[in-house]
Amino acid sequence: MTHIDIVGGGILGLSIGYRLARAGRRVRIWERAPTPGGLMGRIPLPELGIACDRYYHAILNSDRELMRLFADLGIGEDEQRLVTTKMGFFHDGRCYGMSTPLEFLSFPPLGLIDRLRLALTIVHCRRIRDWRALEQVPVERWLESLSGRRTTRAIWAPLLRAKFDSSFDDVPATYIWSRLVRMTDTRDRRSKEQMVSLRGGYMTLVERLVAAIAAAGGQVRCSATVEHVAVAGGEVVGLRIDGTEIATDHVILTLPTPLARRLLPPQAAAADHQWAQLESYLGIVCMLLVLRRSLTPYYTLNITDPRIPFTGVIETTNLIGAENMGGYHLVYLPKYVTPDSPYARLPDAELIPEFLRHLRTMFPDLRDDDIAAIRVGRERYVEPLHPVGATDRIPPVVSPVAGLYLANTTQIYPALTNGESSVRFAQQVTAEVLQAARRRRERLEMVGVG
Numbered sequence: 490m491t492h493i494d495i496v497g498g499g500i501l502g503l504s505i506g507y508r509l510a511r512a513g514r515r516v517r518i519w520e521r522a523p524t525p526g527g528l529m530g531r532i533p534l535p536e537l538g539i540a541c542d543r544y545y546h547a548i549l550n551s552d553r554e555l556m557r558l559f560a561d562l563g564i565g566e567d568e569q570r571l572v573t574t575k576m577g578f579f580h581d582g583r584c585y586g587m588s589t590p591l592e593f594l595s596f597p598p599l600g601l602i603d604r605l606r607l608a609l610t611i612v613h614c615r616r617i618r619d620w621r622a623l624e625q626v627p628v629e630r631w632l633e634s635l636s637g638r639r640t641t642r643a644i645w646a647p648l649l650r651a652k653f654d655s656s657f658d659d660v661p662a663t664y665i666w667s668r669l670v671r672m673t674d675t676r677d678r679r680s681k682e683q684m685v686s687l688r689g690g691y692m693t694l695v696e697r698l699v700a701a702i703a704a705a706g707g708q709v710r711c712s713a714t715v716e717h718v719a720v721a722g723g724e725v726v727g728l729r730i731d732g733t734e735i736a737t738d739h740v741i742l743t744l745p746t747p748l749a750r751r752l753l754p755p756q757a758a759a760a761d762h763q764w765a766q767l768e769s770y771l772g773i774v775c776m777l778l779v780l781r782r783s784l785t786p787y788y789t790l791n792i793t794d795p796r797i798p799f800t801g802v803i804e805t806t807n808l809i810g811a812e813n814m815g816g817y818h819l820v821y822l823p824k825y826v827t828p829d830s831p832y833a834r835l836p837d838a839e840l841i842p843e844f845l846r847h848l849r850t851m852f853p854d855l856r857d858d859d860i861a862a863i864r865v866g867r868e869r870y871v872e873p874l875h876p877v878g879a880t881d882r883i884p885p886v887v888s889p890v891a892g893l894y895l896a897n898t899t900q901i902y903p904a905l906t907n908g909e910s911s912v913r914f915a916q917q918v919t920a921e922v923l924q925a926a927r928r929r930r931e932r933l934e935m936v937g938v939g
């Protein structure tokens with residue numbers, strides 16, 4: 490039986506590897522970093538004796554595929570805790586709760602009619618089943634037609650500006666539709682937001698996936714950088730990993746498209762051309778503050794003030810519990826960046842005081858000795874960009890080169906990119922790879938090879 494090689498040991502590569510190994514295939518996963526998990530990995534804070542998530546990762550109680558995977562992997566209910574979380578808005582120098590219908594209806598920047606239209610926008614979104622028409626419409630125009638100009642200016646535009654680093658003219662309406670459906674799915678009967686706190690965070694899932702892959706005969710190799718995919722006669726024949734060539738005839742690349750393209754040889758020009766049709770991503774700069782006290786009662790605090798550079802204040806210990814972080818409180822300040830954003834290049838020594846200065850305009854009582862540690866995370870490829878009407882440019886999983894597959898977040902659309910959608914997409918990828926592999930074997934058998 491031949492191997493299937495997966496490049497990238499993030500949640501997507503591991504979920505695909507798990508499904509393929511369970512289907513009886515011999516799987517090898519190659520991961521460049523010393524530990525698996527990718528964006529869902531952890532960072533150690535040795536000076537405080539703890540390790541925490543590199544980035545914040547919420548699990549919603551409506552994440553059904555994730556829950557199914559937890560059950561499959563034996564992650565029991567005793568390892569999960571349902572927590573009612575709060576969401577707020579920082580507007581005009583003040584924090585406002587937006588967690589309950591009452592708070593929502595009393596949010597000051599909006600008049601009564603605006604609030605009703607905002608509520609109707611949410612109801613309307615939940616009723617839309619076919620998103621295809623939405624992907625032809627720019628999001629701002631669509632929101633204005635539903636929520637009105639004032640609400641779009643006061644609420645939607647600041648959220649979009651923050652998420653898309655100022656420029657959202659070419660963002661389709663599907664983005665807000667997906668976001669609203671996901672966020673309102675997580676409400677309980679009293680309309681309160683509920684999230685799941687998994688003991689050990691996403692790293693628990695990563696570790697169980699790795700163990701389950703090994704138990705099914707697969708391998709996850711870390712500190713292994715794939716440098717090149719070898720192609721001959723229109724099919725995959727090998728991989729070069731840290732200078733060593735290995736033979737293989739199935740390769741699934743789970744890297745962001747620009748990184749995947751760099752591994753392709755000239756013989757894979759047809760795949761390269763296909764993948765180049767949609768390959769823009771936003772990056773992220775995310776400052777993590779480890780505090781000795783809580784900053785806000787919210788999990789997410791959205792920001793409508795355009796002078797504040799970060800997108801929100803995410804206090805994850807309001808979900809995971811400070812007691813699980815050695816008593817420290819974790820606050821993440823993310824800023825999505827285009828490659829030419831000055832923040833993408835700002836050295837930590839300048840970025841940290843700049844972010845702290847803005848945070849202190851929001852929370853003037855934040856003192857230096859409240860801060861136990863600071864880390865800055867940077868990623869070039871995080872949020873794939875789908876411009877208006879670009880669905881046809883999304884590359885298929887099965888490439889024109891036999892045995893070569895692409896599976897990454899650009900193909901997750903119109904769903905938002907997150908653990909839930911990655912785990913669901915992994916099932917689709919597994920089915921497509923198994924089917925393509927079967928057809929290839931049948932073809933070879935017909936011509937008397939293999």
Ligand SMILES: Cc1cc2nc3c(=O)[nH]c(=O)nc-3n(C[C@H](O)[C@H](O)[C@H](O)COP(=O)(O)OP(=O)(O)OC[C@H]3O[C@@H](n4cnc5c(N)ncnc54)[C@H](O)[C@@H]3O)c2cc1C
Pocket residue numbers: 496497498499500501502519520521522525526527528529544545546547548713714715716743744745748773775823868871897898906907908909911
């Ligand atoms: C700030 C932030 C907040 C987020 N919040 C949430 C959230 O609340 N909820 C949620 O569900 N999701 C959230 N996400 C999204 C989530 O992290 C991603 O959707 C998911 O982790 C993507 O997984 P992946 O496997 O596709 O990619 P990645 O995690 O990027 O994995 C790709 C892997 O490939 C490896 N690699 C790259 N090049 C090579 C090479 N040449 N050879 C070998 N290996 C290579 C990389 O090291 C990496 O481990 C968030 C992301 C960020 C950045």
